[in-house]
């Protein structure tokens with residue numbers, strides 16, 4: 001394609017060298033298909049009603065297709081692709097009718113052979129360089145993209161960039177983990193015996209703390225996350241990391257989890273009894289992998305709800321991607337069973353696990369909880385900020401609510417609000433508290449917490 005070759009010359013030199021170096025550092029070329037990328041091309045094709053959508057990465061001579069929806073081409077010579085138009089534009093390229101566009105005149109591109117008429121392509125960036133593109137192709141013409149359509153296309157390209165970032169982040173985390181021993185599990189096993197856990201169940205030593213989840217705009221408490229603690233007779237108050245892994249290993253997580261669900265349900269009842277407005281509150285309980293894989297989970301939860309007379313609309317369940325993965329075969333059925341009861345499902349710690357967009361696309365998930373490791377680093381530079389922005393954007397496209405976890409500073413709160421994050425949870429608003437102290441917070445007018453910026457002193461009065 002002479003036009004593209006001409007453009008390539010114009011954008012070559014140092015910039016092209018930097019681009020190729022950025023691409024090489026990703027090590028993405030010739031890697032197998034991945035659901036995260038495929039979910040994006042599927043979304044793009046659906047949204048633009050396009051026959052084909054692709055994610056391509058371009059080296060010196062070829063364009064290699066990481067994901068395609070509605071096509072089968074794995075790679076093509078770079079000169080036959082529209083990548084160089086996108087690279088030269090350093091931004092979106094939209095061609096409503098390629099038959100009338102001078103750049104395509106008289107050329108026997110593979111696109112024309114496929115009957116493509118309309119195309120729109122946006123750059124995919126890594127390390128500030130254009131390493132590839134996301135493009136949609138249609139056999140029917142249509143007008144130029146509207147502003148919100150262009151924004152969606154750009155957002156989808158940012159999701160591709162984030163997949164690349166997450167890929168790098170995971171690779172680095174794995175490297176770091178390889179260097180350090182993991183002390184927490186070992187610690188919990190060194191003193192803890194199964195008999196201790198059994199005794200703790202019998203002696204009712206477990207308690208639930210509750211942490212408010214607020215609507216970011218109003219600071220109204222819309223929900224509470226139940227977080228288990230063990231009031232150990234000798235060791236004091238223990239957090240879940242001290243005993244949940246051991247409870248999972250020995251299977252005692254099932255009776256402990258049942259106690260937690262029943263306790264949360266009776267607490268919801270108590271709060272609703274005190275004030276019927278609290279009916280709109282949702283209390284979320286964490287489920288571990290072992291609980292999730294339990295036979296007949298939905299029936300079991302339903303009977304717990306019935307025993308306590310709690311409305312399913314007031315209960316939410318939180319699980320991590322790592323709980324779903326080992327149970328992939330049945331996960332969809334189980335989630336749909338829970339959803340059918342009216343229980344909301346939250347994907348906890350999002351961003352730390354597989355973060356596969358395809359799960360979100362195909363699983364009935366109501367809430368995405370952005371892991372606090374991203375929230376904590378949101379002010380530290382572009383990368384975590386971009387990841388959070390993309391998760392929020394992704395949730396918006398999929399119509400899923402977003403809760404940011406671990407908000408500790410006013411700055412993080414402000415940034416998240418500006419990014420359009422709907423809900424938040426963190427020490428800035430309130431720490432996990434015993435039920436009696438939460439009762440006090442729920443009595444605040446409209447259940448609205450004081451604004452964090454002006455209430456540093458006030459807050460410490462109810463923060464434990």
Ligand code: C2E
Pocket residue numbers: 211226227228239240241244257260285286287288318348349372405406407408425426427428432
């Ligand atoms: P999670 O579900 O992601 O819960 C959020 C954790 O973040 C809680 O830790 C909470 O205390 C902490 N957190 C909240 N806001 C902030 C903040 O602003 N800064 C910081 N640094 N931390 C914050 P916690 O209570 O230690 O719980 C840890 C994990 O244990 C939970 O993570 C959850 O996965 C698990 N867990 C808690 N309760 C249960 C339970 O009843 N059953 C099961 N299976 N797992 C539970």
Ligand code: MG
Pocket residue numbers: 225286318348
């Ligand atoms: Mg949770």
Ligand code: MG
Pocket residue numbers: 348349369371372405
């Ligand atoms: Mg979490």
